[in-house]
Amino acid sequence: MRKHRIHLTSEELKRQNWIKDLKNLGITKGNDGQSFESMDIYEIRSLLVLEQMKRDEDIDIKSSANAMF
Numbered sequence: 001m002r003k004h005r006i007h008l009t010s011e012e013l014k015r016q017n018w019i020k021d022l023k024n025l026g027i028t029k030g031n032d033g034q035s036f037e038s039m040d041i042y043e044i045r046s047l048l049v050l051e052q053m054k055r056d057e058d059i060d061i062k063s064s065a066n067a068m069f
Contacts, residue, residue: 015041
C-alpha cells in the first residue's frame with residue numbers, strides 16, 4: 001500500500017501553528033464561538049495577536065502595581 005504525502009502550503013503551516021499557540025493559551029474557539037476550522041488565516045492571526053496583547057497588558061499592569069509598593 002502506498003502512503004500519500006500531504007504537502008501543506010506555507011500559509012496552512014502558519015495557520016496550524018497559530019491554532020496550536022491559541023490552544024496552548026487555552027483558547028478553543030473564535031470570538032463568536034466559531035471553530036478554528038471555519039476561520040481563515042487572517043482571523044486566526046488576529047485572534048492570536050489580540051490575545052497576546054491582552055496578556056502582555058495584564059503583565060504590564062501587574063508589574064506597575066507592584067512597583068508602586
